[in-house]
Amino acid sequence: MTPPAWGLNTTAVHAGRADLTDLGVHALPIDFSTTNPLPSVAGGGDAYENLATGGRPNGTHGTHVYRRLWNPTVGRFEDAVASFEPMTAHGDATQAVAFATGMAAITAVVLSRVKTGKPHVVGIRPLYGGTDHLLEHGLLGTNITYTDVHGLSAAITNDTGLIVLESPGNPTLELIDIREVARIAGDVPVMVDNTFASSILQHPLELGATFSMHSATKYIGGHGDAMGGVVITSAEHAGELRAVRAITGGLLDPMSAFLLHRGLPTMPIRVKHQQEHALALATWLTARTEIARVHYPGLPACDPHGLVGAGRQMLGGGAMVSIDMAGGFDAAQRLCARLQLVLHAVSLGGVDTLIQHPAALTHRPVAAAAKPGQGVLRISVGLEDAEDIIADFAQALE
Numbered sequence: 001m002t003p004p005a006w007g008l009n010t011t012a013v014h015a016g017r018a019d020l021t022d023l024g025v026h027a028l029p030i031d032f033s034t035t036n037p038l039p040s041v042a043g044g045g046d047a048y049e050n051l052a053t054g055g056r057p058n059g060t061h062g063t064h065v066y067r068r069l070w071n072p073t074v075g076r077f078e079d080a081v082a083s084f085e086p087m088t089a090h091g092d093a094t095q096a097v098a099f100a101t102g103m104a105a106i107t108a109v110v111l112s113r114v115k116t117g118k119p120h121v122v123g124i125r126p127l128y129g130g131t132d133h134l135l136e137h138g139l140l141g142t143n144i145t146y147t148d149v150h151g152l153s154a155a156i157t158n159d160t161g162l163i164v165l166e167s168p169g170n171p172t173l174e175l176i177d178i179r180e181v182a183r184i185a186g187d188v189p190v191m192v193d194n195t196f197a198s199s200i201l202q203h204p205l206e207l208g209a210t211f212s213m214h215s216a217t218k219y220i221g222g223h224g225d226a227m228g229g230v231v232i233t234s235a236e237h238a239g240e241l242r243a244v245r246a247i248t249g250g251l252l253d254p255m256s257a258f259l260l261h262r263g264l265p266t267m268p269i270r271v272k273h274q275q276e277h278a279l280a281l282a283t284w285l286t287a288r289t290e291i292a293r294v295h296y297p298g299l300p301a302c303d304p305h306g307l308v309g310a311g312r313q314m315l316g317g318g319a320m321v322s323i324d325m326a327g328g329f330d331a332a333q334r335l336c337a338r339l340q341l342v343l344h345a346v347s348l349g350g351v352d353t354l355i356q357h358p359a360a361l362t363h364r365p366v367a368a369a370a371k372p373g374q375g376v377l378r379i380s381v382g383l384e385d386a387e388d389i390i391a392d393f394a395q396a397l398e
C-alpha cells in the first residue's frame with residue numbers, strides 16, 4: 001500500500017490513508033458495525049470461513065460478517081502500522097494484527113506458538129512485569145526457561161516454540177543484541193517487545209526477529225487515552241494471529257483504532273523530541289549524588305556494544321530513563337511525592353513526563369530474584385521543555 005520509497009515521516013503521516021480521497025473524506029472514517037449484511041447464506045458462510053481461519057477480506061464475498069472477525073477501521077490501522085516495518089529479514093512483506101491491549105497481543109503470539117505443539121518458551125529478562133508474570137504462571141499452557149543471551153543456545157529444546165525479549169528492557173533499559181539472539185535462535189521464532197524503542201528507533205524484523213510486538217497504548221497512541229496492542233510479522237504468522245484473535249476475542253475496538261491511528265503522524269516527531277529531553281535529563285541526573293546509577297541507552301556506559309552509539313540496532317537512546325536512588329526505597333518514595341510537574345503514574349510513551357516505582361507496580365508480580373531494586377524509578381520523558389523537567393527534579397531532590 002505504501003510506496004517503499006517513502007521516508008519514516010511521510011509514512012507516519014500518510015500510511016493507511018491512500019483511499020481517503022476516493023472516499024471523499026479527509027479524516028479517518030470509523031465503522032462501528034458489530035454485524036454486517038450477508039449477501040447470501042453460502043456467500044456469508046464462505047466469508048466466515050475465510051476470516052475465522054485468519055484470512056483477510058478477499059473482496060469476493062462482500063461482507064465482514066461480524067466485528068470480531070474483521071473491522072475495516074482496525075484493518076486500516078493495521079496496514080498503517082505494518083508500513084513502518086514493511087519487510088522481514090527474509091524479504092517477505094509484513095502484515096500487522098491489532099489487539100485490545102498489548103497483553104492481548106502477547107497472549108495471541110504465545111497461543112499461536114503453543115498451537116504448533118511447542119509449549120516451551122525461553123524468556124530473556126528483564127521483561128515487562130505483565131509478560132514475565134504471564135509466562136511464569138504458565139496460564140497459556142507454556143513452560144518457561146529464563147536465561148540471558150549467553151545461556152540461550154543451551155536453553156533451546158525441541159519443544160521451544162518461542163523466544164521472548166525486550167530491548168531496551170523494562171525497567172532497567174538493558175540492551176539485548178537482537179541480531180545475535182535471532183542467529184542463535186535459528187528456526188525458533190523470536191518475539192521482540194518493541195514498545196520502548198517504537199518503530200521510529202528500531203526495526204526488529206530487519207534484525208531477524210519474527211514478531212515485532214508493541215503496546216500501542218504507549219508511543220503509538222502517545223496521549224494516554226487509548227489502549228491497544230499490535231504485532232508486525234510475516235503474512236503467514238499474521239494469519240495465525242488473526243485466527244487466534246477470532247477465537248479468543250482480543251480484537252481492538254474501532255474507536256481505539258481511530259485514536260491510535262491518529263497518533264501515528266506525530267509519532268516520529270514526538271519520539272525524537274522526547275528522546276532529546278531524555279538525553280538531557282539522563283545527563284543531568286548522572287551528575288547528582290542522590291542518584292547511584294542512571295540507566296539510559298544513549299549514555300555510552302549503558303551501551304557497551306555500540307547497539308545505539310554505533311547505530312547497530314537503535315537510532316538513539318529512546319525516551320525512557322531509569323534511576324537507582326542512593327537512598328533506596330525511602331528516597332525513591334520521597335522523590336515521587338515531591339515532584340510537581342512530573343506525574344507519579346504508571347504507563348509511558350505519552351506527551352507528559354511520568355515516573356513510577358517498578359518493584360511496587362509494573363514489576364510487582366516478578367519473582368523476587370529478578371525484581372528491580374527498591375531504589376529504582378522508571379521515568380517516561382515527555383514533551384515539556386527539558387529545562388522544566390530538569391527544574392522539577394532539581395527542586396524535588398533538594
Ligand SMILES: *Cc1c(COP(=O)(O)O)cnc(C)c1O
Pocket residue numbers: 101102103104128130131166170193195196215216217218227228229348
Ligand atoms: C505496557 C506494556 C505492555 C502491556 O501493554 P498493555 O497495552 O498495557 O496491555 C507490554 N510490554 C511493555 C514493554 C509495556 O510497556
